Amino acid sequence: MSRLRVVQWTTGRTGSAAVRGMAGHPALEIVGCYAHSPEKVGQDVGTLAGLSPIGVTATDDVDALLALRPDCVAYMPFRPDFDHVVRILESGANIVTTMYMLAGDGYGENVRDRVEDAARRGNSSLYAGGVYPGHAPMVALAASAMCTRVDRISVLESLDMSGYRNERMFRAMGIGRDPGDPAVPAMIEANCGSFKDQIRVMAHALSVDLDEIGFTAEFGAADRDTDFGFMSVRKGQIAGFKGTVAGIRAGRSLIECQFVWKLGHDMTPNWPVQDGYVLTIEGEPGVQVRLQPLGPHFDGAATTAMPAVNAIEQVVAAPAGIVNRMELPFVRGAGLLTP
Template sequence: MTIRVVQWTVGRVAGSAVRAVLAHPGLELVGCFVWSPEKAGKDVGDLCGLPPLGVTATGDFDEIVGLRPDVVLYMPLIWNVDDMVRLLEAGINVISTANFITGRSYGDLDMQRLNDAAVRGGVSLYGTGINPGLASAVGLTAAAACREIERISIWEAADCTGYESAETWTDLGFGSPPDTPGLAEKARERQLVFLDAVEMMADALRIELDEVRYTPQYGVATKDLDLGYMRIPKGTVCGLDGVWQGIVGGKPVIELGLRWRLGNAMEPDWPINEGYVMEIRGVPNARLRFELDHESSGEIASSTAHPAVNAIPAVVSARPGLVSVHELPLITAGSVRTGS
């Protein structure tokens, strides 16, 4: 049976999601929600740089519900818990890339609201992306090679200069003096979804954490940087090297490290070996490197969108409520090209 899909918003990640839905033989794009009145009434293909698809975007929430989709790919820059609750209560599964893994980063109250709404609607809510999301799933899968685990670590490194979102970087403290009061807390709050990921991994490994710690370090611009979409003055933050640690008995059992930089003039001049390294201390030890060839697709956003699209069949079949990756069956590519 074909699964009916609605795309929520048409930004860069959402545009990649639309392409993936069209390529998946088990999915049908039946609608699209947009915030902008200028986009409402337009063909989704036109909005995503594709040929016309015969699917019209709308800003009418009730119209989306009236389409009776099986699932909404929820991909706004800023999430709205009330909207998510309405979708779930209407019996529509929701898969989100909007800073969502377990929902705890939204606050315990909203996490409970979302779970309750999904249970009432008899549907599932799932969060993913590339990191957090798929990177954690790859690390957990690698851990299956081990009899015992002392520590599992995932290290991300990326030159993010091409990620043209001034709002994101400003929220993380980029462009601010490194001694700005509250800078570390600001970065922590903007990255709370990684706390979700640490807790999700602990749950998958069946361990109870004593606490989750976040420790950031900053790189500072050695000259004025003009990135086109934002300016970073000399002496202000242009790099962030932070680590989230799940602690048991005073020792880290789970580590998620994030090394991001903007521009080519920073002190300290951290090397950026693009991609992810998963390290598992245990019996036996394991180490793997996970790289994504963004040049082949031309879209960095695709690596965030595709784990969500490919998870659709598993999520639609899952139990009602909030679900995590370790509760789902193996998720793999939904569209495979064969022949010449």
Template sequence: MTYRVVQWTTGNVGTKSVHAITTNPNLELVGCYAWSKDKVGVDVGTLCGIAPVGVTATDDVDALLALRPDCVVYNPMFADVDELVRILAAGVNVVTTSEFITGTGFGAGRDRIVEACRRGDSTIFGSGINPGFIQLFAVVTAGISDRVDRISIVESFDTTIYNSPATEIPMGFGYPIDHPDLAAITEKGSRIFREAVQLVADAVGARLDDIRCEPRYAQTTEDLALPGDWTIKAGCVAGIDVRWTGHVGGREIVEIRGVWTKGQTLDPVWSTDFGYTITVEGRPTIRSTLSFEPPPDFAGETLDDYIMLGLTITAMPAITAIPAVVAAPPGIATYTDLPLLLPRGVLNA
């Protein structure tokens, strides 16, 4: 069948979602929500740097819901509970790349989302931390060991060229290195890692006693001028290493860690790899490294072209999940609830 899709916002990840939706024969883009007033009435293809697609962006939520889409692809960085409740209560399923896996970070907002799913007979799926499938990759890898002692996921990048201060400042970038609330800021900004730890633990049948957040920081020794007219002053945070860990009986069994740096002026100096490392300690211990590179026909002319290529792996897990989410029972679905997600409609035949 063809799934009718509404795209929610056309930022960095949303742009990649539009590219994927409009080239997939199993998906039909029927509408698009515009957060910015200047995007209202503009063809979605024009907003996303491709040929016009015959769908114009709107901020009229009622009009979008009246289209009766099968699914909304929800790509804001930070989820709005009121928006999600409105969509789900209207009977529209949601797949999202925002900070949502189990919804526990929303507190009472999670109960509202569950109730909206019940009223609308709808389902919400959050693909999780970037890239959205990395925790699923770890779980699948653990399935080839006959004993698992610990699972570790490490994301490591130099994010200097990444133009998104709105998503990095909430993590702690740019704050004075001695800011008294720095650890609390990072814990709040990276709370989706907590949900990811819980997901991995649930997948291996572990009941966690404790989940901890342990950040550490590096400062820049020089002012850093960054994309987005953003400057990190000397003495302020330009490197974040945050570990979220799950514990059973005093023993660490799950680690999800992000190491992000900016430039070559850090104090202390950190040696940063590039990519994702998944380690399943057990019998046997299995270590996998995930990296990505352009295809032979890629014609990148700017740094933004390469950034957008990388964002594909953020957008696609949610889109790949659409058929399974539409078919799922109402409520919050995670990777542990859905069947194998099949990449339909993407083969370059």
């Protein structure tokens, strides 16, 4: 069978991990790449991703990329360009993306409507993945099939983030700010908007209507000045968060996306970290699943990129529209087992 033609959209940390995952993939072929940074234009995509050259050159020419007639675009920029998303879908190319809010209401109903309309016009589909939000909650949903009754289902991401060198993302979350800064609560809640969309997807899958989605968070302050190599945090500044996004029905929290995110361990409060994901179902029977690395830590870029990459075959075959609400077969690493 011929491999599916894929255009990689940007080669930041996550996009580069996607390229590494697709290089040599039995079902996928990288045929083009969009470069957001001018200095990347003209460079080989393999080189940009830390591989040997693969014979595909990055460009910022959107028309040229769409003229390649890709089956799918792996869309992974730091921030979305909604005009680009619409053009890609209208062209007939499908999209897999790690930007989970593109599949929900996080960017507003107008954006969601534009995406849906573009997909219908192009007879294309969009799927948003990643590890959390994304794949870890799907594992929790799979575990719920073991139960006769579910009282609450929760997913916790608990990580030391200091190995993930992304100062721009951390600053946008509020790390490095004063805990008393009145702008910080809104900053961290805005960065958790994708979890609200994840709660809605899980509620739909579990056939429950929610009354509201709540959000709570607390902050940890650094105990000393620390240089992490890619950014510094001074004593007393925010260095971590603990919080919950909760789907609520009749005053009860039924579905929860929880997080403990720390930049290092010298902070107060100094919450323990699980170095992975803890999926808990309270009910009959109670079930808990842990996703933990076999090595020292997960490669966050790879675990974010690959649930989207491994969905490409299913997304190409899916009906037109946004297909996150359980319209796809379960995403898995098909074709990756080596004899």
